[in-house]
């Protein structure tokens with residue numbers, strides 16, 4: 021596959037989309053932007069709902085690759101997750117197949133495996149093939165997205181890197197985040213690797229920086245050529261002083277998904 025140049029960035033108005041809009045052009049990409057909401061300062065952005073199949077197909081036409089960030093990024097009633105994350109991701113993959121796009125980087129999440137106990141002491145890092153244990157309907161939608169990506173690779177030869185993102189923000193804001201933080205610069209490095217590595221088929225990777233307090237294994241991400249440069253540890257002293265170390269007896273601090281595991285569920289209504 022030739023190196024992609026024109027890339028559709030869905031969810032471009034969101035937090036991660038805004039960070040990636042600033043960083044990815046330095047890698048030589050021309051970004052086409054899509055979001056449900058207008059993208060500030062970007063009058064050419066496509067304002068469309070993933071539910072609109074025609075608009076999605078038009079947005080996909082002519083791009084070399086897609087970074088798929090759009091969707092609901094927290095827990096929500098199942099019907100909303102179904103429309104935005106499950107049906108929306110299906111519409112995007114169908115459009116990509118119909119338009120011959122060869123590579124997608126899919127923003128999956130740690131919440132696809134959020135019930136996995138976090139390592140303590142000398143426990144091994146969580147492997148990328150750990151069994152799925154979604155902690156929310158949101159996490160369940162990311163499991164669907166990963167399986168959809170596998171199906172479209174096996175059936176149609178459309179390649180995907182599913183990036184199980186930890187927390188990509190300018191700075192970590194909690195003690196838990198020290199273990200799963202991905203700096204924006206490392207996020208851009210990882211998406212670049214996901215778009216340019218050869219023969220990825222469908223590959224699942226963990227998305228974080230090389231944190232001292234890392235909980236999960238970055239081997240499959242590094243195999244794509246990802247070379248993380250950042251570590252959350254410089255933020256640790258302040259956060260631990262404010263919040264204390266994580267308490268393994270607290271169910272909200274014992275598993276990879278953190279509070280998503282224990283927050284009251286949002287049931288259909």
Ligand SMILES: NC(=O)c1ccc[n+]([C@@H]2O[C@H](COP(=O)([O-])OP(=O)(O)OC[C@H]3O[C@@H](n4cnc5c(N)ncnc54)[C@H](O)[C@@H]3O)[C@@H](O)[C@H]2O)c1
Nearest residue numbers: 031033034035036056069070090091093127129185187188
């Ligand atoms: N930021 C993180 O640390 C993190 C961690 C794990 C996973 N992720 C995933 O990465 C992606 C981006 O995360 P974020 O933090 O920027 O979220 P965000 O909520 O800030 O942005 C999501 C964007 O998607 C758009 N969107 C929602 N539904 C849509 C639809 N039906 N059609 C078109 N656009 C729609 C929203 O308008 C929003 O701008 C999400 O898929 C999220 O689940 C992010």
